[in-house]
Amino acid sequence: MKIAVVGTGYVGLVTGSCLSDVGMDVTCVDVDVKKIANLNKGVLPIYEPGLEDIVERNTKAGRLKFTSSLDQAVKGAEAAFIAVGTPPGEDGSADLRYVLAVAKEIGEKMTDYLVVITKSTVPVGTADKVRRELQAALQARGSKLTFDVASNPEFLKEGAAIEDFQKPDRIVCGVESERAQDVLARLYKPFTLNGHPVYFMDVKSAEMTKYAANAMLATKISFMNDIANLCELLGADVNQVRKGIGSDPRIGNRFIYPGIGYGGSCFPKDVKALVRTGHEYGYELRILQSVEAVNESQKHVLFNKVKAHFGDLKGRHFAMWGLSFKPETNDMREAPALVICEQLKAAGATVTAYDPVAMPECKHMIGDQIAYAPDAYAALTGADALLLVTEWREFRVPDWDRIRAALKQPVVFDGRNIYSGPELREMGFTYSGIGVK
C-alpha cells in the first residue's frame, strides 16, 4: 500500500512512521526543505519517546521516505493524509490556508484514484472545502480522475503518541463511499487486531468527534476546578470528593483532577474553535463558554493564593517547579506557568524556575523575564515560597529538609495537589493546594 503524508509536524511524523512500521510504503512531504534534509539525516524536529527508533528503522528498510516534492509522494498512492498545521486565527477559528493549499496541490499532481484524508484537527465542514479544492484543481487540468475525501482525526497524546497510534482506544473514520471505507479499513487493519474498533461514520460526524472529545475532557477539568474552588470555601476536601464521585462508574476516576487549568496546543484551541463554530450557526455553546471562563480564572488561582498570603509582593522572590503545560513535554503553549510568571512580575516579584525539559522553550517565549535554575533545588535558594506548577514525577517526593533549608520561608503553593497538606504542616510548612485541606 502506498501512502502519502503531507506535513511532517508532530501528527504527520507519527502517522507516517507508524504506518511504515507495519510495512506500508510511506512518503512524507513537507515544504520546509531544511526539515526534510534533517529528516533524511535522521534528525527529528520534535521530541517524542520512541519515534526516532521507528523513523530510523523504516528509513533504513526503504519504507519511509522524506521529500519536498508532493509530486513524487502522491504518484501511485492510494491514500494521502493532510497533516499540516491549522494555527488558530485571532478570533479562535482554525486557519485552513495550509490545508486547502495542500488539497489544491494534490488535485494538480495526483495520478490515480486517491482517498484524501484530513488528519489535522479541522472545523466541521472542512472536508467539503477540501473536496471543492480538489475538484477545481482537477477540472483546471481537464482531468477525469476520481477521488474521495475522508476525515480521520488523530487522538494522540504528546509523550504517548506512538502507543496511542499503535494501540488506539478507537479509530474514527468519516467516509462517504465504500471505496474510501475499504481503503481506510485496509490501512488500519494492522492496528485493530486486538479488537480496537474502527468507527466508520459520515465525514462531518468524524470531524465533530475530535472537537467533542477534547471539549468533554476540558469540561471535566473545569468542572472539577469549579468544585475545588467551592470546596475550599465550604471546608470540604476536593480530593475526597474526587474519590467519592470517581468511584461511580458513570463518572469514572479519569480526568477529574483539579489544578491550575489546562493548557497546551489542543484543549484551549479546540474549545475556542467549537464555541466559534456555534456562533457561526447562531448557537451559544453555554457549557463550553463556561468551561473556558473557569479555565481562564483558574490560571490565576495560584497567584491569588500567593498574593493573599504575602500581601504586597514587591521585592518578593519565588521558586517555580515546572513550566510546561503538562509533564512529559516541552510544550509551553497556553501553559498556566506563563500567566503566573506574568502576574508575579507585574506585582514586582521575581521568579527562578526549573523544568526538566521546558526551560529552553520557556526562554524562547518569555526570555529573561524569569531566571532559570540548573536543578530543582537550586531554584529554591532565597525564595519566599515554592510554587509547584507542573506535576513532573521528579517533583513528587522531594527532600523536604533541603527545601526548608533553601527557602527563606517554609511556604508551599501546590498547583497540582501532589503533596499532602497535613504532612507538610506537620513538618512546619505552610501549605496551600487547590481545594484541598
Next chain:
Amino acid sequence: MKIAILGSGYVGLVVGTCFADTGNRTTCVDVDEAKINRLRRGEVPIYEPGLEELIQRNVAEGRLFFTTDLAATIRGAQVVFIAVGTPGDEDGSADLTHVLSVAETIGANMNDHKVVVLKSTVPVGTNHKVRDRIAAHTKQSFDVVSNPEFLKEGAAIDDFTKPDRVVVGCESAHARKVMEELYAPFLRTGKPLLVMDPASAEMTKYAANAMLATRISFMNEMARICEAVGADVNQVRKGIGTDVRIGFPFLFAGVGYGGSCFPKDVRALVSLAKEHGYTPHIVPAVEKVNEEQKRLLYQKVKQHFGDLAGRHFAVWGLAFKPKTDDMREAPSVALIEALLAAGATVTAFDPEANREAQRLLGDRVRFADNALAACDGADALVLVTEWSAFRHLDLDEIKARLKQRVLFDGRNIWDGERVRSQGFTYYGIGVR
C-alpha cells in the same frame, strides 16, 4: 443492630428494607399515619422494582416494622437514619425544616449513645447544624455521620445492595466502626467504603449529581451543534465514548434531565456557592441548557406543523425516565403544557406514570390504556421517555392509527433511516 429510619419516602424505605434484609431489626417511622397503615398491610406507596416483595418478606419475618411513634423508635435504636425530605426552596436551596426538627426530637430522646446518620441530601455544613441541634437537647454523647445515598430510581435495591462505593463522612472511630459493620454485607465484592470528613461527604453527593447532569447537558449541547452543522450526535457519542478518559455512560442526547435529584441538587449547589460568595460557572450553564432542552421537542413539533391549534398528538412516556412513575420536573410536562397552550390536544401513555400524570395534569390530557391506542387519530407521535416497550415500533400498526406519518423521537431510540423508508417523517435530537 437496632436501626431507626426516620422518613418513609423513597430513600427511607429502600434503606430500611435493605438493612432489615441483612438481619437488622429495623423500624421505619413516618408522620403520615395512612402511609404507615398501608405499609403495615404490605402496600408500597412508590413504584420501585423488587421493593414490595422485599418489604413483605422482612415484615413477615419480623425484622421490619412501621410506626408513627418517633420518640419510642429513637429510644430503641442504636443507629438512627435521617431520611426525611429536603424539598427545594424557591431560591433552589434545600429546605432543612424537617431535618432539623427531627434532630431536635433525636436530641430529646437520646437515652444512650447513638450514631445519627444523615441520609437525606443536604447542603454542605448540615452535619454540624444537626449536631448542634441535637446537642441543645441532650448531655448524652452521640455521633453524626453523613452518608449520602446514591440510589437510582428503578434500580435502587440493586444500587443499595451492590453499591459502587459507600461514602461515610464521620469524625469518630466508633461511628466509623458502626458504619463499616452495617455496610459490610454489601461490600463483600471489594467495593470501597470511603471515609472522609462530613463536609466532603456532603459535597460528594452534590458533585456526583452535578457531574452527571453536566455530562447530559454537554451532550445536549453537542446534539444541537451537530444538528446545526449536519453531523450525527449518535456517531459522535460512539467516537468520544470509546475514549477511556471519557467513557460511554451518560452521554445520551435527549430532551433534558428531570426527576427529584438532578434539577434540585444542581440548583442547591448553585445556591450554596452563592451563599459562600462563589459564582460557579459550569453548573449554571448546565441548568440553562437543560431548561432549553426541555422545550426542544415542542419547538420541533411547532416548526413542523406551524399552527398547532386543533392538532392532536400522541405522547409516549411521561415519567422523567423509564422504570419509575416519578413525574417531578419531567420533560413530558413541559412538552404537554406547551402543546396545550398552543391549542393542541394530547393523548398520552406511560406504562407506570399515567396515574401520577393525571394527578398533575388533570383532565386536560387524555390517557390511553396502551401505547398503540394513544396514537389513534394523532397528527404525530412524540416519544418522551424511552421505556423499553417503546423501542420496537410496529410501523404498520402505527401507520394505520396516526393521521399523519410523523415521529418525534426525544430519546433517539428509533432508527431514522428505517422509519423514513416506511414513509415517516422523523425528527430526533441531533441525529440524521
